[in-house]
Amino acid sequence: MKVLTVVNNAGGVGKTSLVQNIGYEFAQAGLRVMLIDGDRQANLTSWNGIFEVEEEDTLHPIVASKKAPLPRPKHVHGMDLIPSFWDLGDTEKIAATLELRDALRDRLTELHGQWDVVLFDSPPAMGQLTTMAAIASDFLIVPISTRLKGVEALQGVTKFLTDIRNYNPKLEIAMFVPTMFDGRRNSDKEAYQFMQEQIPANMLASPVPERLKFWDAAAKEGKPVTLYAPHSPVAEDVRRLAAEIAAAIGVELGVRTGTDGEA
Template structure:
């Protein structure tokens, strides 16, 4: 099992839809995939068509996160939601309770890591959608990962915030020395826009020394936004579209970089 956390402390970079579509693409190739919505906003849950407003806190990882006996964690795990060939641990606003209560817990940074080590079912990939913040839940999401996939919008503002992001990952090596970046994923890309092209080149120049830069995901509002509103991966909502093909290329490139068959 390999665990990747999708993380960028800046919002609006397409992180959640990238997590969903990346996971679906892996599952469509025969991999067993678990998605973990670790953001109290619950956008990944909604983007997969699950009714976050109809769920209660027992459907989330809240109880397992706050369980003080490590050996009792597995008994506190909820059943996963099975959707679009994926397994999902959903999130609701109740997960925000953990943000404050974990501060008083022993091993607070490793709670999610402990949970993922005690899953009742085997997975090939676990993808975590982290909050766009720098709080306790985000630290848990990063420490639980083998490495980090960072979506970066092809906008100068997004690139300008990257030093803070890389510094945070470096500081977390005090807790997990092996933590680093698996890849950077350019998102929101408009190839018709000179600004986007220039920023994409800047991303490749500045970030390639840290980790591979994957092929860009072109922004198609009619595909990405409507897919999220319909609660479907973009490949399900509009199969064969440019948006679907972009994610297929991203996952193929990523698996090749990991030395796995695409």
């Protein structure tokens, strides 16, 4: 089982989009996938079409009590999902005051083998829940926008990795993913070039092009983008990224099931 935290304290860089869509591609390729929504915005939850969420369905119970088991995940698009809701900010506060950094790691260790890949979606802050997830993780995946100021996030992520390694020495960054890339913009090309200079080639994904009309529409429909538009250029973007991330974390993608995973 590989546990991945998708992290960047910059907002709107494509964290949630990555978790939802890479998760779906992995599931389509035959892997057992669980997504965890760690963000009170609950975008990962609603973009998968889930709106009725109670506190006990979320990460809250395992933070509120050391003895609580991981909630039963929802099933959506062939994946398991621990959803979030608007009040997860309170959970974040409890996590700050109690010694609960190990809660998620302990629960996932008990369930080892139930999933091939677990993907955690962070809020745009490296707070307590993101820390808890990183302590439970094998890898960080870092989407970085090629838009203005995007590359400034690199420093914060490096510091976060150093901090978390005090508790989880095996944690590694698997990939940096340039997102929202528009090759017609000089500033995007410069940002990507900067990333190529700073990041080893085997840790830098191909840029994910900006294709607004697909991503927002898919989210509105409550679907992963490759399910919403399977023959679009954006589906190719996602499949390429899924293959690159699979290689970086050392998982094999089998044959696509060809279903939409609704079962």
